[in-house]
Amino acid sequence: MVQGSSPPPRPTATKPGQSSPRQQPAAGPITLSTRRNPVRNPKRWLTAVLGVLTLTLTATVADGIVGPRPAQALNNGVARTPPMGWNTWNTFGCNIDETLIRQMADAIVNNGLRDLGYRYIVVDDCWFNPNRDAQGNLQAHPQRFPSGMKALGDYLHARGLLFGIYQVPLDRTCAQYFGAFPGSTGSLGHEYQDARQFAAWGVDYLKYDWCSPTGSINDQVARFGIMRDALAATGRPIVYSINSNSIHEKTGPQRNWSDVANLWRTTEDITNAWNTGQTNGYPMGIQNIVNVNVPLAGYAAPGGFNDPDMLEVGNGGMTDTEMRSHFALWTMMAAPLMMGNDLRSASAATLAILRNQNLIAINQDTLGLQAVQVSNDGTRRVLAKRLANGDVAVALFNQGGSTTTVSTTAAAIGKTGTSFSLRDAWTNGTATTAGTIAASVPAHGTVVYRVSGGGTTNPPSTFRLRSESAGRCLDVDNSNTANGTGTLIWDCHGNANQQISQSGQTLRILGKCLDIPTNATNGTRVQIWDCNGDTNQQWTFNGNGTVSNVRSPSLCLDVNNGGTANGTTVIVWSCHGNANQRWSRA
CATH class of the missing domain: 3.20.20.70 (Aldolase class I)
Structure with a gap:
């Protein structure tokens, strides 16, 4: 199967070497130092101490x-x-x-x-x-x-x-x-x-x-x-x-x-x-x-x-x-x-x-909301945070290695209307816009605007779903947008056929909704379908990492037979919580 122009997954570096933790006496005076302290948990220290901690967790x-x-x-x-x-x-x-x-x-x-x-x-x-x-x-x-x-x-x-x-x-x-x-x-x-x-x-x-x-x-x-x-x-x-x-x-x-x-x-x-x-x-x-x-x-x-x-x-x-x-x-x-x-x-x-x-x-805004991701193409990332007075804070984040323009729109961050005020959080300078929000951002830089004016709705958020067992992401087969197109796992990338936005309990991808038939049973393949608001298109993220269907709450997203290879189908199966049913947002 050809999976479009999917880029390779981001390489994972091996752990850099770490030194042992600073030894401290049990008593006596100490000399304070501004030398940076090593972080407390490198794995290789595990062999340098008394061994792996084993204990029975009692109640x-x-x-x-x-x-x-x-x-x-x-x-x-x-x-x-x-x-x-x-x-x-x-x-x-x-x-x-x-x-x-x-x-x-x-x-x-x-x-x-x-x-x-x-x-x-x-x-x-x-x-x-x-x-x-x-x-x-x-x-x-x-x-x-x-x-x-x-x-x-x-x-x-x-x-x-x-x-x-x-x-x-x-x-x-x-x-x-x-x-x-x-x-x-x-x-x-x-x-x-x-x-x-x-x-x-x-x-x-x-x-x-x-x-x-x-x-x-x-x-x-x-x-x-x-x-x-x-x-x-x-x-x-x-x-x-x-x-x-x-x-x-x-x-x-x-x-x-x-x-x-x-x-x-x-x-x-x-x-x-x-x-x-x-x-x-x-x-x-x-x-x-x-x-x-x-x-x-x-x-x-x-x-x-x-x-x-x-x-x-x-x-x-x-x-x-x-x-x-x-x-x-x-x-x-x-x-x-x-x-x-x-x-x-x-x-x-x-x-x-x-x-x-x-x-x-x-x-410190009293709504207590965390910014949601509006867009991310691997280099340019946009986050939006709704505030108590109706303003929206937007972060234009350049993840790349050179200066680039990062942009979004007022509509994309949850603002409605035709005229908006922008306040730069770093310079305190102000500007107005009819809808475009953009800045030239240096490598690894972040420009933050507070956007005022117009009305406010919840900004959408986008993410991928990564299988804990396979380390690969839920993917719409070959980026096909036809109703009934099945899902599978594939190396994680930034293309649209892995980008999910959540609205309530619906999960939208390629303009469709993640769906199972109303008569789904163990082994039914997860698909995309025109969004209709029915409960077979609604999903619950559970505390143990599983994602269950609202219409059939005993059925969870499942990587078929615990497979790990690209192209392994995503189905629903009776919820058991094993690694092939645990997913993380990525």
């Missing part, structure tokens, strides 16, 4: 609370817009103490960042005594935090800031897992006890990392759910931020975690590079993370946001243009804006990016 909590219950919808009243703040890890890793945290808090206040919304100060890994006390309570590290964590929280609160802390659902933190810090002080079996301790210390934000290569997504839902319930039981409003991807060989199945957490990481750890060639492994560059995070826009809402990881603005490794794109894209994606640089020595250029009030306003 009983040590202090008498039995769990986990099935995941309950999370509505804890916090994170109605994406949290903003600073985290210790990207620059300092384990090399932290209370003096550093206080200095950084003062810098946030003095640099005007607090008043722009950067309020959460999150103390990441290595803040704790390697041993719990005789009653099993967590303790501050006696040399690093001699005043204790309650005193640190009080210091932050007195300056109008909020206190964040780090813990893990299993027995060891990531630094402990890799032997960079002693002890085994994870929350496993101590969830309710630790939650009560955090509340007593005045904690406002918990970062909770899955630091193990083991565990299914069901294990993770259960274990993360225990801490969700433990935090709720304290009665204190605490932002709950989880990461299901730490150390895993492959980023876990995509899932809407809003029933479990306020924030959920969508990829492996970020690094200060534009493109590492990774699609689902360590380390992830800015472009790589954008490719994963953009298709997940439908998960974001007030109280629950996709988390593409902390900001690398100010940490080197990229051009100023790339740093500006990084920040602009994170604001458009309704991402938490957690700075990760040394704010005591931040340059004027870095502060200008972090203090951009136009972009912060887009990120």
